[in-house]
Amino acid sequence: MPAAPSLFSEKSQRAILWWGIGLAVVYAVALIFLMKMVPPPDADWSAERVAEFYRDNSTSIRWGAVISGWTGAFMMPILAVVAIQMARVETGGAKIWAALSLVSGAVMSIWLALPPIFWGAAAFSADRNPEITAMTHEIGLLTLVTTDQFYVFLWVGVTVLCLRPATQLVKHNPFPRWWGYLSLWITIMFEAGAFAFVPKTGLLSWNGLLVFWSPLSLFGVWISIQSWLLFRALRGQEAEKLATGTTGAPVSEPAEALL
Amino acid sequence: MTDIDLEARPATTSPPSTRRTRRIPGEEGTWIFIFGDMCVFAVFFCVFLHARISDPVGFARDQAELNQNFGAINTVLLLVSSLFIVLTMRVIHSSNAVMRAKAPVFIAAAWLCGAGFLVIKGFEYAEKVHHGITPQTSDFFMYYFVLTGLHAFHLVLGLALLVVLFVMSRKPELSKGQFAFFEGGACFWHMVDLLWLVLFPLIFLVR
Amino acid sequence: METSTTPAPSTSETFDAAHPDVRTPAELLRSSASAVWVFLVLATVVSWALGTDHGFVESTRTASLIVLVVAFVKVRFVGLYFMELKDAPLPLRALIEAYCLVVCCLTIGFYLAG
Numbered sequence: 001m002p003a004a005p006s007l008f009s010e011k012s013q014r015a016i017l018w019w020g021i022g023l024a025v026v027y028a029v030a031l032i033f034l035m036k037m038v039p040p041p042d043a044d045w046s047a048e049r050v051a052e053f054y055r056d057n058s059t060s061i062r063w064g065a066v067i068s069g070w071t072g073a074f075m076m077p078i079l080a081v082v083a084i085q086m087a088r089v090e091t092g093g094a095k096i097w098a099a100l101s102l103v104s105g106a107v108m109s110i111w112l113a114l115p116p117i118f119w120g121a122a123a124f125s126a127d128r129n130p131e132i133t134a135m136t137h138e139i140g141l142l143t144l145v146t147t148d149q150f151y152v153f154l155w156v157g158v159t160v161l162c163l164r165p166a167t168q169l170v171k172h173n174p175f176p177r178w179w180g181y182l183s184l185w186i187t188i189m190f191e192a193g194a195f196a197f198v199p200k201t202g203l204l205s206w207n208g209l210l211v212f213w214s215p216l217s218l219f220g221v222w223i224s225i226q227s228w229l230l231f232r233a234l235r236g237q238e239a240e241k242l243a244t245g246t247t248g249a250p251v252s253e254p255a256e257a258l259l
Numbered sequence: 260m261t262d263i264d265l266e267a268r269p270a271t272t273s274p275p276s277t278r279r280t281r282r283i284p285g286e287e288g289t290w291i292f293i294f295g296d297m298c299v300f301a302v303f304f305c306v307f308l309h310a311r312i313s314d315p316v317g318f319a320r321d322q323a324e325l326n327q328n329f330g331a332i333n334t335v336l337l338l339v340s341s342l343f344i345v346l347t348m349r350v351i352h353s354s355n356a357v358m359r360a361k362a363p364v365f366i367a368a369a370w371l372c373g374a375g376f377l378v379i380k381g382f383e384y385a386e387k388v389h390h391g392i393t394p395q396t397s398d399f400f401m402y403y404f405v406l407t408g409l410h411a412f413h414l415v416l417g418l419a420l421l422v423v424l425f426v427m428s429r430k431p432e433l434s435k436g437q438f439a440f441f442e443g444g445a446c447f448w449h450m451v452d453l454l455w456l457v458l459f460p461l462i463f464l465v466r
Numbered sequence: 467m468e469t470s471t472t473p474a475p476s477t478s479e480t481f482d483a484a485h486p487d488v489r490t491p492a493e494l495l496r497s498s499a500s501a502v503w504v505f506l507v508l509a510t511v512v513s514w515a516l517g518t519d520h521g522f523v524e525s526t527r528t529a530s531l532i533v534l535v536v537a538f539v540k541v542r543f544v545g546l547y548f549m550e551l552k553d554a555p556l557p558l559r560a561l562i563e564a565y566c567l568v569v570c571c572l573t574i575g576f577y578l579a580g
Contacts, residue, residue, distance in 0.1 A: 177288050178288035181292040185292045189299070198394070199394065199395070201398075202401045202402070203402070203405050204401075204405060209302065214299070281553055282554065282555070283555060284550045290558060301565070305572050305576055308580060309576055311580045315580050327517060330514075334510045335507060338507055341544070342500075342503045344548075345497075345499045345503070345547075345548055348550075352488075353489060355489040358491075442550075446550075452548075453545065456537055456541055457538070460534060460536075463517060464513060465577060466526045466529075
């Protein structure tokens, strides 16, 4: 009697993905409602006004920082699953694009976890010299919006695999071709973030359309659609495993000869 | 929207009737990209005009410093460039080898027009900086530099894409998947033209 | 883009409907896209004249409104004839028409508010 196929990997991937999504939602709620950074204070506020903002919201911001301390690394679980699925479809030797995405996920987490730490520190002794509070606040916001390049590595990897013809031959593939175009577009939209060091008002200031609103919403859109694609692909992978009754080894290993 | 079959598959031969069949130019994904970009620029058009409401005098004064002739020449350059891409799409399936061989020539011509646009834009920026005008001068010039700069960035992406199309057009045959990419690339180039067709009047001409 | 290793069928006869076989230089230019192109260049010249006091319309407000409407007519023509959306499936065709209409109305609205 053949052993039942093990669905440990697929089940784990699904659980880890939900873990990441849950953390992301809590992080977003803390960012919006506790740290009050959506929308962020204007970049041309005086130091005194910034200090007042931190004095008024000291408790809320510090609790926001506490929650971010538990949730800030939400991209690590999400991108671990993305990278494993990328490795699954990346045929032809070393899984270099999957590796790049995994590294990207690990390092971008730093830039998502650091800003709440800076804001928490600004609120920690909000009665200090206003200039120091304002400086800490600025470091926090600029860290959040100007660290685009870490996201770009991931999306270039996803784009390459989506647009590679061989990927589309793999069954239950979470990287359809149209997703490559969308990821590429989001990559380009993200590049504006680093400009935030220059202007204090307008489209490219740290609360501007191109630096804050479009990256923030596109980031959410990307995570949502990619998660949906991953869940759909995982369902297919499980069903296929159960149907063919194999025990663990990848079933749909595509022909290496193709590319 | 499911995955597009990129490999060879029996091509659906069109019926000999003269009726045109409806088809998507390029790939579905290309249109996500193109309409995404067009919508973002639509937001910019509105943001620009919205900013103008609060300071119409300042906007009019700053706009008078722009050189409309540079903008008009650039519009014509992009239109010529687009025409070359239209011609490319017309000869790419020609059964006449002489006509077919014109495809890479047309793409090269389109590329040169695009590069010409960038050179003129460079002169334009240099003229502004020479007069001490930078993005920090005023709201109008911030929008002027950001919007035209973003458009120029798209144009640079388009020029890189045209190089890919140039290489592809030299192949004797394109597979169905390759042709879809080729057509999508052509549409992206038309989008660069299309955005400028609005940006030029909006920033340079509307008073 | 990577190339496929499997031999592809000749596409020459595949896209007859959208891309007729162009055999001579005369056939090359004989298309609605060429006519559209001439219109686009003329419209550009007219817009430039209206926007630079070479115009024939007294009120700058009227001139600006004409310039804006002409711009979106041009956009529509580029979409329909250059991007070949004229023969695209209806949703895509509707998307470009709606884009021109909505964005044109929005910009005119914001312009008139200023």
